[in-house]
Amino acid sequence: MDDVYGSDKKKGISIGIIGPDDSVKRILKVLKAFPSFDPVPRPYEEEDAAPRLAEEIADGVEAILVSGPLPYRRIREEANVKTALHAVPLTDTGFYRALARLKNALGPDRRLRLSIDTLGGQMVGKFLKEIGESRVEADHYGGSVYPTREELIAFHRERYKSGACDGALTAEGSVARALAKLGVPNEWVIPTDENITVALERALLSTETRQSKEAQIVVGLLNADHFEKRIHGHSTEHEVQKFKLDIHRMLLDYVESLDGYLTPLGGDEYLFFTTRGIFERETGGYKTIPLGKQSYQKFGLSLSIGIGFGRSANEAGTHARAALRKAKEAGGDTCFIVREDKTLIGPLAMADSLEQNLSLTDAELLGRVESAGMTSAYLSKLLSQTARTGRTDYMAHELAALLNVTVRTAHRLLLQWIDHGLVRISGVEKVPKGRPRQIFRLSFLADEGWK
Numbered sequence: 001m002d003d004v005y006g007s008d009k010k011k012g013i014s015i016g017i018i019g020p021d022d023s024v025k026r027i028l029k030v031l032k033a034f035p036s037f038d039p040v041p042r043p044y045e046e047e048d049a050a051p052r053l054a055e056e057i058a059d060g061v062e063a064i065l066v067s068g069p070l071p072y073r074r075i076r077e078e079a080n081v082k083t084a085l086h087a088v089p090l091t092d093t094g095f096y097r098a099l100a101r102l103k104n105a106l107g108p109d110r111r112l113r114l115s116i117d118t119l120g121g122q123m124v125g126k127f128l129k130e131i132g133e134s135r136v137e138a139d140h141y142g143g144s145v146y147p148t149r150e151e152l153i154a155f156h157r158e159r160y161k162s163g164a165c166d167g168a169l170t171a172e173g174s175v176a177r178a179l180a181k182l183g184v185p186n187e188w189v190i191p192t193d194e195n196i197t198v199a200l201e202r203a204l205l206s207t208e209t210r211q212s213k214e215a216q217i218v219v220g221l222l223n224a225d226h227f228e229k230r231i232h233g234h235s236t237e238h239e240v241q242k243f244k245l246d247i248h249r250m251l252l253d254y255v256e257s258l259d260g261y262l263t264p265l266g267g268d269e270y271l272f273f274t275t276r277g278i279f280e281r282e283t284g285g286y287k288t289i290p291l292g293k294q295s296y297q298k299f300g301l302s303l304s305i306g307i308g309f310g311r312s313a314n315e316a317g318t319h320a321r322a323a324l325r326k327a328k329e330a331g332g333d334t335c336f337i338v339r340e341d342k343t344l345i346g347p348l349a350m351a352d353s354l355e356q357n358l359s360l361t362d363a364e365l366l367g368r369v370e371s372a373g374m375t376s377a378y379l380s381k382l383l384s385q386t387a388r389t390g391r392t393d394y395m396a397h398e399l400a401a402l403l404n405v406t407v408r409t410a411h412r413l414l415l416q417w418i419d420h421g422l423v424r425i426s427g428v429e430k431v432p433k434g435r436p437r438q439i440f441r442l443s444f445l446a447d448e449g450w451k
Helices: 021-031 047-060 069-078 092-106 121-130 149-161 173-181 193-206 208-213 227-232 237-257 276-282 291-299 313-329 363-371 376-389 396-403 407-419
Strands: 013-020 037-044 063-066 084-087 112-116 136-140 167-170 186-188 217-224 261-266 269-275 303-308 334-338 344-348 424-429 437-441
Touching: 013 021, 013 047, 013 069, 013 193, 021 037, 021 193, 037 047, 047 063, 047 069, 063 069, 063 193, 069 084, 084 193, 092 112, 092 121, 092 167, 092 186, 092 193, 112 149, 121 136, 149 167, 149 173, 167 173, 173 186, 217 276, 217 313, 227 237, 237 261, 237 269, 237 291, 269 276, 291 303, 303 313, 313 334, 313 344, 376 396, 396 407, 396 437
Parallel strands: 013 037, 013 063, 063 084, 112 136, 112 167, 167 186, 303 334
Antiparallel strands: 217 269, 217 303, 261 269, 334 344, 424 437
16 A cells, blocks of 8 residues: 555654545645655545544554545544544535536536535535525435435435435545446535645644644755855945845845844855744745745845754754755755755745745655756756646757756766656657657656646
8 A cells, every 4th residue: 555655654744644545645645735744545445444544543643634524423433543633624615616517417507406415504505605506406414413324325316316306416435436326416525625735734733743843943044146246246345235235134024024033144145043833834835935036036146045954953054054055056046955854855946836836845756866866956947847837748859958968968867767767758759851759758747746
């Protein structure tokens, strides 16, 4: 199981993920934006297994996230689990998606009578009113407070067979699959990525490790790239000093937003302190640092930033220096984080999250990338380009231009990366004259969904 869903090696805050196979995979995809978490996935085929799975992993995780109301209730009632237990909530977005799909299947313009479980009548009535939907009649499950899977299936089947309803909306994946086999039109009301994100945030805040790390000191080092060249553009010492003051003021404003403390180290380097909880929130979970974009827009100046986490101020400072070296090796205008266990997060996007939302946090994958000879500079360029365009397919000459190397070097790198499973040949482009050109896919980005 771990070969498919990932290793159970603990490096951060361990969280158990319990649910149907497809739900677990969706949660794991969203969880990539939470580098503090180390998931322990436990998918099942039937809810009956949920309590047992929860008991098996409870002692080794700090929180358990369950996909689906039924397994969540069963774990609470049947399992001896003292670990913090969380369920992914169902909101209006998941309901609207399921309703739209079912309407399209049954006829978007017709009046529909639907049997609905889990979602309460008042809630559904509010959802329908908000979108001005008056052509849907809802028939809600009115049985036991904690219904079984069989009771829900029987409810929907009876309402459909009797002609009282045209289809069903259910919050349980196993119920949806059973109804489909019985020929009952239905849609599974599944949580959206936003719902999963909210649940993960709540789970994170509930863990003891997180609570202890909220106030942990974070050390940051800021270095202005090619600072001497920028200074030479000013004709007088007065202009140079004013330029430095303007930069200092911008950095003060940024560190103030972190509720931190900034001090210049001389020349083109600055040191700042903040707390881990604030830094994580301001960077959207270690994804973006808008300061880089602000610096370039105001002064035409790019920044290299190194962030260090540690169990002591000395360790955090040492890791910040190592992270800054990584940023410089990547060509500047980027940010890296080195955590307590010396694993790397980055590069962080030097823009707002609407423009870029990409970082590489998987320690195992980073190890493969480094062993394949992909330097930090190459990795940073590939990640930034993927963030901006979503593109992961290139021909050799296009990759050469992106990495600023010769076509011959690009071919050598591609062969090396193919050998390490980071790149694969995805197709061939035929040209009127000459040999067909191979198209190479950056599978380590495309297959992981970091687009």
